[in-house]
Structure formats: C-alpha cells, structure tokens
Amino acid sequence: MEASILIATLRDSLESNTAHLVYEQLNDIHPVDYAHAISEFPINNLWVFLSALPHPEQAKVFSYLPVDIQVALSTQISRNKLAPIIRQVSPDERADLFNRLSEEQREALLPALAIAEREDLLLLSSHEEGTAGAIMTSDYVMLSAEHNVTQALDVLRREAPDKETIYSAYVVDKERLLVGVVSLKDLILAPVTMRIKELMTHEPISGSVEDSQEDIATLIAKYDLLALPIVDNEKRMVGIVTYDDALDVVAAEATEDIHKTATIGKLDISVKDASIFLLFRKRVFWLVILVFGNIFSGAGIAFYENTIADHIALLFFLPLLIGSSGNAGAQSGTLMVRALATGDIKLRDWGALLAKECLVAGLLGLTMAAAVVGLGWWRGGYDIAVIVAMTMMLVVLAGSLIGLSLPFLLSRFKLDPATASGPLITSIADVAGVVLYFSIATWYLNL
Numbered sequence: 001m002e003a004s005i006l007i008a009t010l011r012d013s014l015e016s017n018t019a020h021l022v023y024e025q026l027n028d029i030h031p032v033d034y035a036h037a038i039s040e041f042p043i044n045n046l047w048v049f050l051s052a053l054p055h056p057e058q059a060k061v062f063s064y065l066p067v068d069i070q071v072a073l074s075t076q077i078s079r080n081k082l083a084p085i086i087r088q089v090s091p092d093e094r095a096d097l098f099n100r101l102s103e104e105q106r107e108a109l110l111p112a113l114a115i116a117e118r119e120d121l122l123l124l125s126s127h128e129e130g131t132a133g134a135i136m137t138s139d140y141v142m143l144s145a146e147h148n149v150t151q152a153l154d155v156l157r158r159e160a161p162d163k164e165t166i167y168s169a170y171v172v173d174k175e176r177l178l179v180g181v182v183s184l185k186d187l188i189l190a191p192v193t194m195r196i197k198e199l200m201t202h203e204p205i206s207g208s209v210e211d212s213q214e215d216i217a218t219l220i221a222k223y224d225l226l227a228l229p230i231v232d233n234e235k236r237m238v239g240i241v242t243y244d245d246a247l248d249v250v251a252a253e254a255t256e257d258i259h260k261t262a263t264i265g266k267l268d269i270s271v272k273d274a275s276i277f278l279l280f281r282k283r284v285f286w287l288v289i290l291v292f293g294n295i296f297s298g299a300g301i302a303f304y305e306n307t308i309a310d311h312i313a314l315l316f317f318l319p320l321l322i323g324s325s326g327n328a329g330a331q332s333g334t335l336m337v338r339a340l341a342t343g344d345i346k347l348r349d350w351g352a353l354l355a356k357e358c359l360v361a362g363l364l365g366l367t368m369a370a371a372v373v374g375l376g377w378w379r380g381g382y383d384i385a386v387i388v389a390m391t392m393m394l395v396v397l398a399g400s401l402i403g404l405s406l407p408f409l410l411s412r413f414k415l416d417p418a419t420a421s422g423p424l425i426t427s428i429a430d431v432a433g434v435v436l437y438f439s440i441a442t443w444y445l446n447l
Contacts, residue, residue: 082109135248141156141163152182167184181204207219304441311380314441350404403429
C-alpha cells in the first residue's frame with residue numbers, strides 16, 4: 001500500500017473512532033511502513049494508533065519511529081504504558097532512547113524494568129557517544145567450546161526468540177573471554193557429535209568497546225560480517241554490532257560529511273523538523289567567515305583597477321576564470337576527502353598525489369584553455385586571448401592543488417577534512433584566480 005493511501009486510511013479511522021481496527025485490517029503492512037505513516041500525526045493521535053496494537057507489535061512499530069518522536073511520545077504517556085514497550089525493544093535501541101530522556105524520565109522508567117534489564121540498560125547507555133559501545137547490543141548467543149553440535153543447536157532453539165541474530169554464535173570461556181565464533185550454517189552441516197572447539201573459527205575478528213563507530217562499520221564491510229563481536233579492555237565479550245546498525249552509522253556519517261562539504265554544522269534531526277533558528281545557526285558561521293575571505297578577491301580587483309580600466313574586456317572573463325578555478329578545486333577536494341575518509345589514502349601519500357595531480361590538472365588546464373582561446377580572441381583580440389588561455393591553465397592548476405592539499409592540511413592538524421570541500425576551497429581558489437589573472441594581464445600588457 002502506498003504511503004499516501006495508508007495515511008488517508010489512518011486519518012479516516014481516527015475521524016470514525018475505529019483506529020483500533022486498522023492494524024488488523026492491514027495485517028500485511030510492515031511495521032516500518034506503519035511507523036512512518038503514524039509519525040505524520042500529532043503525538044496524542046500517534047499514541048491512539050500505537051496503543052491499539054498488541055504489545056509485541058507496539059514494540060516493533062515504536063522501534064521504527066524517529067528517535068525525536070520516541071522521546072516526545074515518552075513524555076506523553078505514563079511509565080506503566082511505556083515500560084512494556086521499552087522491555088521488548090532491542091537493548092541498543094532501548095539505550096539510545098534512554099540517553100535522550102531527561103533525568104526525571106530516566107528515574108521514573110528504571111523501577112519499571114526488571115533488575116537484569118535495568119543493569120543491561122545502564123551498562124549500554126554508559127558508553128561514550130560515537131563508540132562501538134554506544135551502538136552494540138547485548139542480544140547475542142554464547143556457546144561453550146565443549147558443547148557438541150546437537151547441544152549447540154538446542155541452545156539456539158531456546159534463545160532464538162530473544163536474540164537479535166543467531167546466524168553467528170560466539171564461543172566464550174568461563175571468564176567470558178572470546179575464543180571463537182561458529183556460524184549457523186556450519187552447525188547445520190557438521191556431524192552432530194562434533195565438538196564446537198573443533199568446528200569454530202579461532203581468534204575471530206572483533207572490535208573494542210572504545211573503537212569508533214566508523215572503524216566498526218569498516219571492519220564489518222571489509223570482512224562481510226553479519227555481526228561483529230565487541231570486547232572490553234580485558235578481552236571479555238560484552239556485545240555485538242550487527243550489519244544493520246553499521247549501515248545506519250555509514251548513512252549518518254555520509255550525511256554528516258555531505259553537510260560539512262557545504263560548511264553546514266551537524267544536524268541531529270531532519271531538515272523538515274529542524275527549526276528556523278537551528279538551520280540559521282548551523283549555516284551562518286561559515287557563511288560569515290567566507291564573506292571576509294571573499295573580501296580578498298575584492299581587494300585583488302581593486303589593486304589591479306588600472307589594468308582593468310585600460311582593458312575593460314578583461315572583466316568579461318573574470319567570472320569564467322575564477323569559476324573554473326573553484327570548480328577544479330572542488331573536484332580535487334571531493335576526491336581527496338572521500339579517499340581520506342575511506343582510508344584509501346594516508347597523509348604520507350600527499351607527495352605522490354601532488355605529482356599526479358599536477359599532470360592531471362595540467363591536461364585539464366590545456367583542454368580548457370583551448371576551449372576559451374577563441375572566445376578571448378573574439379572579445380579582445382590576440383593579447384586578451386593569450387592572457388585568458390595562460391590564466392586558464394594556471395588557475396585550474398592552482399585550484400586543483402588547493403583542493404588536493406587543503407584536506408591533507410586539515411587532517412595533519414587533526415581536523416575533519418570534509419570541512420575543506422565546497423565553499424571553503426572555492427573561496428580560496430577564487431582569490432588565487434583573481435590574483436593570477438590580473439597579475440598575468442599586467443605583466444603581459446606591460447602595464
């Protein structure tokens with residue numbers, strides 16, 4: 001069912017006071033589609049739809065709601081209504097919500113949870129934001145190395161309903177030290193009397209609870225894992241990060257980097273839900289900084305005003321040349337930022353890449369110079385054509401080298417290279433383009 005039709009159906013049921021019948025009538029609707037549809041309604045109406053569901057379905061739908069809506073809903077309903085939902089959502093999602101609640105809401109919620117759930121929640125929510133501990137879940141299957149295949153499968157059958165994934169089971173010793181991992185496929189295919197210690201993969205790939213989320217996502221992608229075991233400083237197993245959580249991390253990091261390439265601060269909520277003041281605050285800082293940066297372009301033009309006055313045709317090509325410089329810089333910068341982010345290149349590669357970029361930018365500059373030389377001849381004759389062609393070659397080279405070097409420079413000083421893209425590179429390349437253009441013109445024309 002299309003989202004618009006589902007929302008219209010929900011709206012009609014609300015008006016006819018039959019919201020409690022909708023989910024039964026639409027039992028083929030996936031919980032994520034139902035969550036997206038009801039999130040379009042005000043909070044008080046949203047709870048009408050959610051409360052009409054059985055408790056297991058409430059937890060499924062609730063877990064797919066945006067976190068800001070989960071928090072808002074948590075403030076609107078009583079602890080007795082919230083606790084059954086919280087108990088059934090996955091531990092990592094439970095911890096995410098708990099960290100966003102006020103201190104008063106946390107104190108009200110904790111007594112409604114079982115002791116084991118409470119301790120697990122406090123442990124998961126204690127990890128620093130941005131680390132593996134903040135996104136891991138404690139829902140995983142543990143096996144003993146002394147189990148045989150039959151015993152291991154019995155464990156999986158008992159624990160499967162309560163675990164996030166059973167496709168990989170983790171072998172730990174009496175101290176909870178991670179000693180191996182075995183897949184469900186291997187268990188099914190192995191002889192029933194084989195011991196797990198003979199079947200398991202020894203020294204499995206794992207991550208530390210203090211590793212960054214990006215590093216964890218990189219490991220999962222590199223080794224094609226469904227889940228990555230997470231250990232503490234004593235190498236004891238404390239949780240797993242599943243591939244879907246890693247995918248969320250990758251998507252969030254990509255969004256953040258895209259925002260940074262446009263010199264926009266990090267947005268924790270969607271653009272649709274962001275307030276006018278928040279959007280203003282996230283965008284204004286760099287725009288003001290770049291205003292002062294662009295003053296140097298104006299100063300360069302003012303410095304060469306005699307050259308401009310004697311050859312007014314030069315002004316025709318100014319936007320074209322500085323725009324080409326900025327575009328070449330933005331291209332080069334984007335390539336470097338992405339390569340640094342994925343680990344494809346390191347700081348030590350700057351020298352080799354600089355030489356390669358000189359050759360590439362030189363070829364680009366020659367091609368673009370050839371494209372504009374005829375236009376220069378038409379607008380200002382032979383002299384202007386030569387100046388425009390020479391300048392085009394140099395500004396493309398300068399812009400490309402600025403775009404390549406600025407991400408490396410920021411990385412060298414432990415700053416995010418994504419900030420170097422877009423407006424920042426373009427502004428610096430613009431200044432360089434103005435100075436190069438009129439310097440060449442002044443020199444060539446003997447002014």
